[in-house]
Amino acid sequence: MDQEFAIEARDLGVRFRRGRRGGRNVKDLFAGRSRRIRAGEFWALRDVSFTVRPGEAIGVVGRNGQGKSTLLKLVAGVLLPDVGAVTVNGGVAPLIEITGGFVGDLTVRENVYLTSGLHGMTRAEVNRRFDRIIEFAELADSVDTPYKHLSSGMKVRLAFAVVSQLEEPTLLVDEVLAVGDKAFREKCYRRIDELLADGRTLFFVSHNERDLRRFCTRGLYLDKGRLVLDAPINDVLDRYNADYNAV
Template sequence: MEEPIIQARDLGICFAKGKQKKGRVKDLFVRRAANQKGVAAQDFWPLRHVNFDIFPGDAVGIIGRNGTGKSTLLRLITGVLIPDEGYVRREGRVAPLIALSAGFSGDLTGRENVNLVGALHGMTNKEIKAKYDEIVEFSELEDFMDTPLKHYSSGMKVRLGFGVITQLPHPILLVDEALAVGDAAFKRKCQAVIAGLLKEGRTLVFVSHSEGDLKKYCKRGIFLDAGTLVTDGTVEEALDSYKTAEKRDADARAERKQREAAAKAAAEQAAAPALVPGAVEAAT
């Protein structure tokens, strides 16, 4: 039986409200200090009790509303975040199309940043040299490779980052809304590159709000809601679950507004001055 390339078991991670997840040791001290002061812990679990297996060559769309743990899940897979419960394991290295300018230094040139980021992701000097021309051609930054990155626009940084990451030979590709940036021509180039990587048999975990992109790249979908895995099936099934949850919440909001409006009207009526019998006749 084929072994999963990514496996999650009872996976969960906890954040303190209003604080970023800095690190396990520091977090322990923060919580301990809060408890000593009698401050009630305000923990938030963006993900909890999550279980799934992803197999080599799978293309899986992670679907859910904002704040439901999609990007957090990708960061757990990469190892950037450490779970508080359970575990996530992966076999093989990750090419992360998440923060495309991560690892870049503003004081270094584009050329130097290609070497830096490539090395950070495990590429040898020989591999970087062999791929350098392709990276530059893709990013269309031939005239700026000897310019310090601090003079690049955000779009130029994204182009360079995408060019480097997609040259990594790693078997797992994580994409977090990377196709939502850039102009139409750049998006088409990104789409062509990802399609090519999938044909090579790479494993894709794809976070997107675009139903079209999800259906284009993914056969399987995982729908997350309120930090839990609700649906793990075809991408169409996961999208249907998402739409059902959206409708349910919209109906609940409409019902709540109706109740609030009725309560306000009742309160205003109760606060209105009562008419004294005969007062109108006396006034006339």
């Protein structure tokens, strides 16, 4: 096994049951649920293998329903594979479903401490970064406002501000840049640029070709749950566009 990697996936396979959300998770593991394929089940990912080296910026592309977000959740540890394995060196900063984990009745201030703690920050670390988080989120006038009274844009700003302050070596991003106004997206772009310049690894799922070409040097193209191309990002996008236009 290659020891110089940020993410390593070997023969990954995940199956879901049609009409039922979710896949095999920690609860399934402890319940000892069978790996037999039953009627109505399908493979969301099959035989997927790749290695991401530290500091690489990887873009994952493919049409909807081809396994991109499933792969991201495997890397994040949210899902467990039915076959194969994925190994991540160091922790991850997950910008996926980023407003999850916030509590509506708690204030912005309380949610910053709660969510940061869930991601592994100590209270002392949050104290040092609190002003930076609030400034980035542009919520200085709302720190004592209950989270449930924030607009959807404010919620996204707060979530990005918290997660982007984590010092984990790998950043996982799933379409989060598609939300928010133009000015805030540009702020997010600059923050990701800073993280990449600092040597962080980026694992980025997106349909936005502009963002993929901006941040990523390499791409993974998924089709029907299988990895059909692992190549420089421009080659992957050219192949994806050619296949898409041929349909």
